Structure formats: C-alpha cells, structure tokens
Amino acid sequence: MRYLPLTEADRREMLAVIGAASVAELYRDVPEMARLPGPIAGLPNHMGELEVERLLSSMAAKNVTAGSVPFFLGGGAYRHHIPATVDSLIQRGEFLTSYTPYQPEIAQGTLQFLFEFQSQVALLTGMEVANASMYDGATACAEAVMMANRTTKRSRALLAGNLHPHYRDTTATLARFNGFEIVAGAPAPSDRENLIDKIDTTISCVVVQSPDVFGHVHNLTALAAACQAKGALLIAVVTEAVSLGLLTPPGAMGADIVVGEGQSLGIPLGYGGPHLGLFAAKEKYIRQMPGRLIGQTVDADGRRGWVLTLSTREQHIRREKATSNICTNSGLCALAFSMHLTLLGETGFTDLARLNHAKAVQLAEKLGDLKGLRILNDGFFNEFTIDVGRRANKVVNKLAKRGILAGVPAARLFPDSDGLTDLLVVAATECTTEADMDALARGLGELL
Amino acid sequence: MTTATISGATISGHRGLQMDEPLIFELDSPGSSGVDLPAPPKTKAKTRLGAVPVRESVGLPGLSEPEVVRHYTRLSQKNYAIDAGFYPLGSCTMKHNPRLNEKMARLPGFADVHPLQPMTTIQGALELIDTLAGWLKALTGMKAVAMSPAAGAHGEMCGMMAIAAAHDHRGGPARKRVLVPESAHGTNPATAAALGMVVEAIPATADGRIDLAAFKAKLGFDVAAVMLTNPNTCGLFERDVRELADAVHQAGAFLYCDGANFNAIIGRVRVADLGVDAMHINLHKTFSTPHGGGGPGSGPVVFSQALAPFVPLPTIIHDDDGYRLVECQDEDEGTALAFGRMKAFHGQMGVFVRALAYTLSHGADGLHQASADAVLSANYVLAKLKGTLNAPFEGPCMHEALFDDKSLKDTGVTTLDIAKALIDEGFHPMTVYFPLVVHGAMLIEPTESESKRSIDQFIATMIGLAERAKEDAASFHAAPTLAPRRRLDETTAARKPILRWKTR
Numbered sequence: 003m004r005y006l007p008l009t010e011a012d013r014r015e016m017l018a019v020i021g022a023a024s025v026a027e028l029y030r031d032v033p034e035m036a037r038l039p040g041p042i043a044g045l046p047n048h049m050g051e052l053e054v055e056r057l058l059s060s061m062a063a064k065n066v067t068a069g070s071v072p073f074f075l076g077g078g079a080y081r082h083h084i085p086a087t088v089d090s091l092i093q094r095g096e097f098l099t100s101y102t103p104y105q106p107e108i109a110q111g112t113l114q115f116l117f118e119f120q121s122q123v124a125l126l127t128g129m130e131v132a133n134a135s136m137y138d139g140a141t142a143c144a145e146a147v148m149m150a151n152r153t154t155k156r157s158r159a160l161l162a163g164n165l166h167p168h169y170r171d172t173t174a175t176l177a178r179f180n181g182f183e184i185v186a187g188a189p190a191p192s193d194r195e196n197l198i199d200k201i202d203t204t205i206s207c208v209v210v211q212s213p214d215v216f217g218h219v220h221n222l223t224a225l226a227a228a229c230q231a232k233g234a235l236l237i238a239v240v241t242e243a244v245s246l247g248l249l250t251p252p253g254a255m256g257a258d259i260v261v262g263e264g265q266s267l268g269i270p271l272g273y274g275g276p277h278l279g280l281f282a283a284k285e286k287y288i289r290q291m292p293g294r295l296i297g298q299t300v301d302a303d304g305r306r307g308w309v310l311t312l313s314t315r316e317q318h319i320r321r322e323k324a325t326s327n328i329c330t331n332s333g334l335c336a337l338a339f340s341m342h343l344t345l346l347g348e349t350g351f352t353d354l355a356r357l358n359h360a361k362a363v364q365l366a367e368k369l370g371d372l373k374g375l376r377i378l379n380d381g382f383f384n385e386f387t388i389d390v391g392r393r394a395n396k397v398v399n400k401l402a403k404r405g406i407l408a409g410v411p412a413a414r415l416f417p418d419s420d421g422l423t424d425l426l427v428v429a430a431t432e433c434t435t436e437a438d439m440d441a442l443a444r445g446l447g448e449l450l
Numbered sequence: 451m452t453t454a455t456i457s458g459a460t461i462s463g464h465r466g467l468q469m470d471e472p473l474i475f476e477l478d479s480p481g482s483s484g485v486d487l488p489a490p491p492k493t494k495a496k497t498r499l500g501a502v503p504v505r506e507s508v509g510l511p512g513l514s515e516p517e518v519v520r521h522y523t524r525l526s527q528k529n530y531a532i533d534a535g536f537y538p539l540g541s542c543t544m545k546h547n548p549r550l551n552e553k554m555a556r557l558p559g560f561a562d563v564h565p566l567q568p569m570t571t572i573q574g575a576l577e578l579i580d581t582l583a584g585w586l587k588a589l590t591g592m593k594a595v596a597m598s599p600a601a602g603a604h605g606e607m608c609g610m611m612a613i614a615a616a617h618d619h620r621g622g623p624a625r626k627r628v629l630v631p632e633s634a635h636g637t638n639p640a641t642a643a644a645l646g647m648v649v650e651a652i653p654a655t656a657d658g659r660i661d662l663a664a665f666k667a668k669l670g671f672d673v674a675a676v677m678l679t680n681p682n683t684c685g686l687f688e689r690d691v692r693e694l695a696d697a698v699h700q701a702g703a704f705l706y707c708d709g710a711n712f713n714a715i716i717g718r719v720r721v722a723d724l725g726v727d728a729m730h731i732n733l734h735k736t737f738s739t740p741h742g743g744g745g746p747g748s749g750p751v752v753f754s755q756a757l758a759p760f761v762p763l764p765t766i767i768h769d770d771d772g773y774r775l776v777e778c779q780d781e782d783e784g785t786a787l788a789f790g791r792m793k794a795f796h797g798q799m800g801v802f803v804r805a806l807a808y809t810l811s812h813g814a815d816g817l818h819q820a821s822a823d824a825v826l827s828a829n830y831v832l833a834k835l836k837g838t839l840n841a842p843f844e845g846p847c848m849h850e851a852l853f854d855d856k857s858l859k860d861t862g863v864t865t866l867d868i869a870k871a872l873i874d875e876g877f878h879p880m881t882v883y884f885p886l887v888v889h890g891a892m893l894i895e896p897t898e899s900e901s902k903r904s905i906d907q908f909i910a911t912m913i914g915l916a917e918r919a920k921e922d923a924a925s926f927h928a929a930p931t932l933a934p935r936r937r938l939d940e941t942t943a944a945r946k947p948i949l950r951w952k953t954r
Contacts, residue, residue: 005548005811029825042814048811062557078794081562087519096528117950296949317640321636
C-alpha cells in the first residue's frame with residue numbers, strides 16, 4: 003500500500019507507547035454493532051497504478067471527447083484552448099497541495115494570486131470589488147440573490163426567462179427553503195421579454211444574463227435605471243467570461259452585483275465541474291458579500307503582504323449570522339483563470355474575444371445560407387440559437403452518430419417548457435475550425 | 451516598502467530562494483502577451499453584437515510567457531504545502547495527494563467532455579460517477595447518494611434541504627429548530643440559518659461529548675434535525691450516538707452527520723448503523739483530492755432510506771440501456787420528490803475521477819488500514835504530548851488530538867505564538883482556537899500519510915517549544931522570523947480594506 007508510510011514495526015511501537023494492545027482498542031467508543039472487523043466484503047482490494055490506470059482509461063475511452071470531433075456545445079460551459087503553461091504551473095505542489103490560507107506568513111503565494119484574481123475579476127466585470135471565488139456560476143447567482151434580499155430587506159427576486167435554467171433552478175431551490183419568492187419569466191428564445199414592467203417596490207433584485215442562454219446580448223442600461231428607481235438591485239450574470247473582452251461590462255451599464263462562470267479561462271470542460279464562480283459587486287455592499295476576501299496589508303517589518311480579511315462576514319466567525327455557509331470554494335480554478343488571463347493580457351484577452359465573435363459570425367453566415375434553418379439572434383457573442391424546423395434533439399443524436407457534436411437542444415435545457423423542441427443553441431470558439439463549421443453545415447443540410 | 455529594518459536585508463529585496471515578487475499589474479509591459487492567437491476569419495459582417503457597444507479597454511497588464519512562468523513559480527515558493535512538509539491542520543485532513551489522481555483527471559475522456567453532450571457519447575463519465583457513488587454507499591451502508599454538492603458546506607446544505615423537504619412532504623406542524631453541538635464547525639449553524647431554521651446550541655459534557663440530558667431536554671416535535679459531527683471536533687467519538695439517534699427519530703426529526711472527520715472511520719465503521727439519515731463526505735479530505743489553496747472540493751451526501759426519495763437532481767440511472775442522467779422531476783424515473791438542484795450541471799467530475807483513483811488504489815483493505823493508521827498516529831501524538839501540553843479530554847482520540855493552552859499559563863506565550871513558532875521550525879501549524887469549547891485549542895491531525903520519523907520530529911519540536919516557552923516568551927512574540935513574511939497586520943486590513951489593485 004504505497005500511500006501508507008507506517009511499517010508494521012512502527013505500528014507495534016506506537017501501540018506500545020499508547021498502551022493499547024491493538025488498533026481495535028482505539029475504536030472502543032464506537033458502538034460494537036457498527037464496527038467492521040475487517041475490510042468490507044464484496045469490494046475490490048488495493049490496486050497498483052497500472053491497474054487503476056487501465057480501469058479508468060477504459061471508462062474514459064467510452065466518451066466522445068470534444069477535441070476529437072467538430073464541436074459546437076456551449077450553454078454555460080465553453081471549450082477554449084488552455085495554454086500549456088496554465089496546467090503545468092497549477093500542478094506545482096505548493097499551489098496544488100496547500101490548504102485555505104489560514105496562516106498568511108506561509109501562504110503568501112495563494113493570497114497574492116487570489117488578490118490578483120480579485121483585481122482581474124473586478125476589471126473584467128467593471129465592478130469595484132470581487133471575492134476570491136464561489137463554487138460555480140449557478141451557486142454564485144443564488145448567493146447574489148440572497149445578498150440582494152439582505153441588502154434591500156425584501157424577499158422577491160425577478161429572474162429573466164433567458165437566465166440559464168440551472169442558475170434559475172439552483173436559485174429557486176434555495177428560495178424554496180430560505181423562504182424567499184422567485185418570479186421567473188418564461189424562456190424567450192426570440193428575445194422578447196419585458197422585465198422593466200415587472201419591477202415594483204417589492205422586488206429585491208432583477209437577475210439578467212448577458213449573453214443570455216440563447217446567446218442574445220443585452221444592453222442593461224435602461225434596466226439598471228428601472229431597478230434603481232424602484233430600489234431593487236440589478237444582478238448581471240455572465241456565463242461566458244471571454245465575452246467581457248469585447249462587450250461593455252455589466253458594471254459600466256449600472257449592475258450592482260455581477261456573478262458568473264469563469265470556466266472559459268484556464269479550466270477544462272471536465273463534464274461540468276469543477277468550474278469557477280465569479281462574484282463582484284459595488285464596494286458599498288462588501289460587508290454583505292459571501293465568500294473569502296483577500297486584503298492587502300503589511301507585516302511586522304512593514305513589508306507588503308496579503309491576508310484573509312473581513313472574516314466577520316464568514317461562517318467560521320459568525321456561525322448562524324454569517325452572510326453565507328461557504329467555506330471551501332474554487333481556489334485552484336481561480337488560479338488557472340487568473341494565470342490564463344495573465345498570459346493573455348490586455349491585447350491577448352481582447353483579441354481572443356474578437357476571435358470568438360468572428361468565429362461565431364462566420365458560423366452564422368455558413369448556417370444562415372441553409373434552407374429550413376433560421377437564426378433567432380440579432381446580436382450574439384460566440385453562441386446563438388437556430389430553429390431547425392424539427393426536433394433538435396433528434397438532429398443532435400443523428401449528427402452525433404456521424405461524429406459531430408452539434409450543439410445543445412433548447413429542450414435539454416428547459417425540459418418543462420413547450421415550444422422549444424426545434425431550437426438548437428450552437429457555439430463557436432477559437433477552437434472551432436472552418437472545416438468543423440463546414441461539417442456541421444453539411445450535416446444539417448442533409449438532415450433538414 | 452522598506453527592507454532596511456530586516457536583519458540580512460539585501461539590495462534586491464530578494465532573500466535567496468525567497469523572491470520579493472511584485473503584482474502582475476506592476477509587471478505590465480503594455481502590448482505584451484504570453485499567447486499568440488490566429489487572425490480572425492474574414493466575415494461579411496464585421497460584428498453582430500446587437501445593442502451593446504464594444505468596450506474600450508479592460509485594464510489588464512501585458513506579460514510575456516517567460517515572465518508569467520517566473521511570476522507564478524516565485525509565488526508558489528511562498529506557500530507551505532503537504533508536498534513539502536507536515537501539515538497537521540485538525541479537521542482538514544491534509545493527507546498525501548497522489549499524482550496518479552491528477553493524471554487520471556486529465557485523461558481527455560474525462561477532462562475534455564461537455565456536460566450537455568448526448569448521453570450516448572458520455573457513457574464512461576456516467577459509469578465513473580455511478581461507480582464512485584456505489585463505493586460511497588458501500589463504505590457507509592447508506593441507501594442513496596447525491597453527487598452534485600460542490601464542497602462540504604454545500605453538502606450540508608443538500609442534506610438539510612432533503613430533511614426540510616421530507617418534513618414538508620410529511621406535513622404536520624412546522625419544524626424550524628435545529629440542534630447543533632457547541633463544538634460544531636461554523637458551517638453547520640450557517641447552513642441551518644440559510645435555510646430559515648433556528649439554531650440552538652447543545653452544550654458538551656466534561657468529557658468532550660454531547661450532553662445527552664441537555665440534548666433530550668431540547669428535543670421536541672418542532673425540531674427538524676440534529677447536526678452532529680462524528681467523530682466530533684474534539685477528536686472524540688460520540689459514543690451515545692445510537693441513543694441520540696433513537697431519540698431524534700422518536701421525535702420525528704432526522705440525524706444529520708457532518709462527515710468532515712470521516713477519515714477516522716472509513717472502512718471501519720458503518721455509518722448507517724449509527725442511525726444517521728444524511729452525511730456529507732468531503733472528497734477533498736478523506737479521498738485525497740488536493741485542496742488547491744481553498745478548493746475545489748466535492749461534498750457528496752449519503753442518505754438513509756427515509757430521505758432517499760428527496761435526493762436532488764440530477765441522478766443517474768443504470769439499466770439495460772446503459773447509463774442515463776435524470777435531469778427533471780419524473781414519476782417514472784423515481785425523481786418525483788427530488789427537492790431541486792444544487793448547482794449547474796452534474797457535480798465536481800474532476801474531483802470524482804481523483805477520488806475514484808484513490809479509492810481503487812487503496813481498495814477495501816487499504817482504506818481499512820488507512821483509517822487505522824490515521825487514528826493510531828493521532829493517539830501516538832496524544833500519548834507523547836500529553837505530558838507536555840494539557841489534553842482536556844481522556845483518550846483514546848480518533849484521528850486528531852486536542853490540547854488546550856493550560857500548560858502555557860503564566861508563560862506569556864499563547865496558542866497563536868506556538869503556531870507562529872512552529873512556522874519557523876518548518877511545520878504548518880495545527881488548527882488553533884477551534885473547537886471553541888476549549889481555551890486556546892490546538893487540534894492536531896497527523897493523518898495516515900506521515901511517517902513515524904516525521905511525526906517524531908514534530909513531537910520533539912513541540913516539546914522543545916513548550917520548554918522554551920517557560921523562559922523565552924519574547925522569541926515567540928517575534929515569530930515567525932524565517933517565513934516569507936512576519937506577522938501580518940490583520941486589523942488594518944479589515945479596517946481599511948484594500949481588496950484589489952488600483953492605479954495610483
């Protein structure tokens with residue numbers, strides 16, 4: 003058993019020091035009926051690396067990987083190229099195998115990269131402050147609504163119909179048990195939803211995603227003004243962080259809180275997790291924010307350093323009065339995000355965003371020429387919705403058999419909504435080649 | 451920034467391998483980038499962005515690839531890590547993180563697959579989740595498992611939501627009270643409060659366990675659940691857990707178990723036989739997945755029969771047609787009572803792969819031995835140090851040994867000072883000032899990953915520090931002096947928060 007350093011001689015010696023005859027004696031406080039005298043029967047015993055690799059590789063081989071086929075899925079998780087530097091450096095043991103930075107003198111590495119991460123997220127979203135990460139975009143969204151409820155002392159949240167349904171459901175689940183109310187619009191694939199008229203003085207916040215789950219891009223300026231007039235907070239959701247390299251950020255359009263998913267930078271699709279929750283807000287709300295915050299300070303010699311700060315918001319200090327129950331978050335994913343963004347820099351990040359948009363425009367131009375297919379979007383970033391005139395999930399399954407992963411059927415996202423069965427959400431990124439696009443256009447052309 | 455006051459100050463500000471590294475924003479060479487991108491394709495429309503104007507700038511610094519590599523390498527050298535040394539942080543289970551786990555998680559078949567791909571293209575991913583789920587059920591004897599929670603506290607929330615949903619389903623008067631021992635992790639009361647429940651603390655007895663009489667006095671038909679950590683945060687097994695569980699069930703409530711300390715009992719104790727209804731399992735503790743400086747984690751929750759129908763979405767079904775995800779409430783799929791959704795997509799897949807690689811590596815026999823070694827090592831620390839430090843409770847302990855600061859009385863040295871002195875000695879400090887039920891707590895969790903040599907070195911250091919505390923308190927107050935930074939001013943950080951870089 004390669005992970006266990008104690009030898010039999012060590013164990014005997016240690017038992018003698020303790021004064022116990024056997025390890026079983028150390029478990030004497032456990033009710034006898036719950037004790038297991040030996041390894042659990044029916045489960046395999048230990049394996050060497052070779053055997054584990056063989057077994058897990060055989061499972062991995064049963065999956066069709068995004069990189070092996072023309073690939074157009076988005077819907078809240080996007081396939082981007084990750085520079086080799088990122089994955090190599092995040093595996094340095096000093097990053098990978100350290101705990102939450104409770105002892106700042108020997109955790110300055112983690113604290114400094116998180117401070118840089120907070121700064122980057124604030125810049126991207128156009129907000130004043132950001133925290134050190136949440137689990138993912140959906141949980142960040144739910145926490146943002148709770149924060150708005152606390153801040154406004156109201157308990158009705160208005161959710162745009164085109165908010166990613168997993169974000170909606172995560173928020174609604176919390177609402178059910180926390181006891182606040184959700185007013186959620188119906189999905190509006192053609193982008194005709196009037197949120198402003200639904201805002202009144204009982205609403206704590208309006209949650210709106212841009213680009214939304216159908217790919218529509220929204221100017222939030224009027225909505226922000228309407229929120230402000232009624233004393234509600236505007237929560238902007240971003241599921242494709244790369245869009246922030248091209249589009250005016252939510253902060254500049256008047257958002258009070260911006261939450262999002264950071265997976266697009268530095269983090270693999272990974273079948274949906276672990277991803278990275280982004281959380282940014284106006285500075286006046288920091289004491290209501292959930293999660294860890296890193297602050298700058300000095301040490302006893304006056305040298306600059308960083309610490310966990312404003313911890314009186316947090317569960318380990320405030321217990322039932324904390325702003326959130328969150329403890330472990332997504333530190334290493336935040337490092338990957340921050341590192342990728344540092345590599346890109348200002349020019350790289352804005353160029354990447356332009357490249358993504360150009361790829362999507364190219365895809366839209368190729369698909370737009372097909373008969374029997376209609377693009378629903380006027381504006382989009384790197385993802386848009388097409389009406390394929392027949393059941394999109396069948397189209398997707400047929401194309402999958404031909405080795406094309408064509409997109410996300412809207413009905414997969416909204417299984418309970420009618421009228422979406424023919425809609426397919428397709429995304430293009432810098433990874434999408436012209437040959438991929440031609441393959442999709444050909445495949446769709448033959449099926450429609 | 452001044453280095454003039456430090457002994458051994460250098461011209462560069464660097465000190466040997468310790469580089470004084472600026473922020474990325476201070477390394478900006480405008481126009482530089484560490485990534486070369488292809489030119490955008492030619493399109494008929496220049497942009498199709500609709501009503502949102504293009505932003506003028508973001509404000510990010512530009513660095514070349516070598517500069518980026520150097521920056522993060524230097525930052526990494528300012529961190530303590532389990533790879534580098536003993537990390538006995540109680541209740542955090544900082545055990546060895548095998549690199550095989552990393553290799554397996556990076557197989558493209560797991561890393562480069564999308565959560566919304568057609569089920570036929572993702573059978574191996576579902577098989578992996580289902581296999582790990584099977585192990586978690588077998589290791590605990592529980593009936594069902596929710597795989598989606600993203601960390602321990604998220605798992606607590608999942609478990610408590612299932613409990614609330616079960617009470618809703620049964621009907622009857624509202625149950626809003628939740629009983630939580632004083633020694634519990636802060637996440638327990640925070641979770642219950644977030645779900646609109648009222649938290650009441652249960653006191654501990656003189657032997658560090660839940661006061662059963664006080665507990666029973668608080669129990670009633672308005673109690674939704676009891677949240678018990680077992681083994682508890684004093685490092686002790688709650689030996690009355692069966693009696694407690696029976697009383698909880700008789701009152702129509704549920705027993706939630708905080709599984710943060712599962713490493714002590716994995717493969718040795720059947721959780722189901724303790725009367726537990728729900729328990730989260732921190733894969734980033736017990737199952738060796740790296741903590742990454744604060745996550746990502748993963749907190750699957752195992753459930754008893756009574757709570758199994760309420761498991762959140764999505765769930766996985768395995769039948770003759772293979773594996774499939776159930777993503778909405780559906781009578782035919784057994785998810786009619788599923789209480790909702792915890793997060794986007796299906797769970798922390800990357801953490802699952804690592805956890806399964808660990809589980810298979812150890813197997814049933816290895817896990818049985820691992821928990822024994824963890825408990826043995828903690829008891830060894832307790833036995834060796836209890837002559838030097840005060841152990842407030844009688845052993846045997848489980849996988850962590852608790853001391854208070856009684857032996858430091860009149861020395862002028864505090865628990866915090868001991869922690870900071872340990873840093874200079876090359877150890878990561880133990881958990882300090884937690885649990886709150888003892889004064890100046892020092893909670894030491896060696897885990898099964900430490901060699902006897904390593905544990906002995908730590909013990910000798912602790913004994914040496916305790917001796918020194920009697921005569922030289924000043925050296926403790928100055929510590930650490932050998933770390934990348936000396937003690938940091940946390941008061942100013944909180945009073946005048948600087949939470950991001952800004953141009954001057």
